Amino acid sequence: MQQPIVCLDPGHGPGTVNGSPDGLYKEREFAWDLSQRIRPLLEARGIRVAVTRSEHTKPGLAERAQCSNRIGADLFLSLHTNAAGNGGWYSARGFLAYTGAPGAEAGRNRAAAAIRDRMRAAGVVIHGSGLAHNGYTVLVKTEAPAVLLEYGFHTSREDAALLKDGAYRNKLAEATARGACDFLGVPWESGPDGGLRERVQARFGLSAATMDYLEAYPYGGDLLDKLARAE
Template identity: 25%
Template structure:
């Protein structure tokens, strides 16, 4: 989601692309390998790229040559150590690499190998072919085949969950019979972190001890950590009447844009400021609304999955367990966020549950299950 918003920023904000680092991809010919007998028996290329870019591969006749079209303007570095020297031909916003062939050959395989440093190697294999087949393939090149878009494999990405134990330090929250909300939620956050990490998530806490963290700072820490979702934990109290059971709050659509500044910082606030006022209010409204709409939908889905998982686990729920609210900690514009009320310390039955280690373990397991369900729906498959 964040990459999609960032791309829209670059498309809509005049001058921003020039203000941000925008180095062209580089084809390092010195580190590339080109092998073959050049008489139609077979040719292999191992092209070293500073980053993977969309590409298409084909052949042309008169004279016969291999063509690799990159959907980007490439720069080159060095010279190949062996084999014929390829020619790079600018083609508008793309670049063609052309390599002469001494005989008819057709593409047998093409693959991208990702490197740990973010670079990539495009590996191509051509096998010898008959003249008729080569002529047919050459005629198909114009218009060129559809680009192959390299995509780094998803396995290995760990969804980053920011847990927010409410209150802390000089702000203990609800306090009944010596039981402080700040202590209860910190204990449960630690339990939930263990469960989530065991399930393969990356987990951070906005506070690790009994310290005070301002509300806006909790949001800022979430954004700075690049978290994929935010879960704030509380145990409320009521002064009049009775209330019992858990509930989940997500951000109300009428909450306004109070979290937009965090999104601006993520997308490069300094670069936006450097555009000398070219960013108009209408453009910024489009960007913020896009991010907020996606975040609101994902937050509502997360809240629903958490309520369902708690119910399935037999956790006591409040009479209306799904709520829309305007809490400050829910306002990160592009991070799906929820606030979980675990129960009410003002209610003796809830209070007894919340200090019971077994109940906290069961509640943590239910919340972990809800987050896992949310992630598996596709809402939490990493930054988009």
């Protein structure tokens, strides 16, 4: 594969009402914002990124698939959050990836599983197995392996609180980008800091929570650099 291409599809757009029952969380804003957090993580690793919409546009579903088909994307990711019930708060929670049809060997399902696994490793709550199938237009009309990612239920009080949080969005963006890299065969370590976090974590056998703590420290970057070089 030369330079892989990922097509990001932030769900919905202006005028759509999908969001938390208290009105404080909007799916369209989350989807756009998350696409802008995922994009640089992929680009830093030499992946070309196309986005199906701008912040203020709402293309049709077939148009979104067409955007991916036109550029010959290697992976299509539609970004969403889920809803349960019919108004009000519900208990259903967690991350769920949809593909158009089963088949463990199919690219769409390998990609979905890779992202699901990275979500689980990052400590994100997973809904059931985290994998499901549905004939959504953007999944069946897209030629590239296509996955629709539901990053949580905005009808859950717990999930909605997390989905509004910038640090949590960064975690989701990184897990998505890592899963995409796993699927595309792009080493995460090819990123700008040479996978500093991963090297330190592996070398000292630290937990993800400890790594988050170290990175949040004011001189965390320098500290990680020293730890990675220490004899």
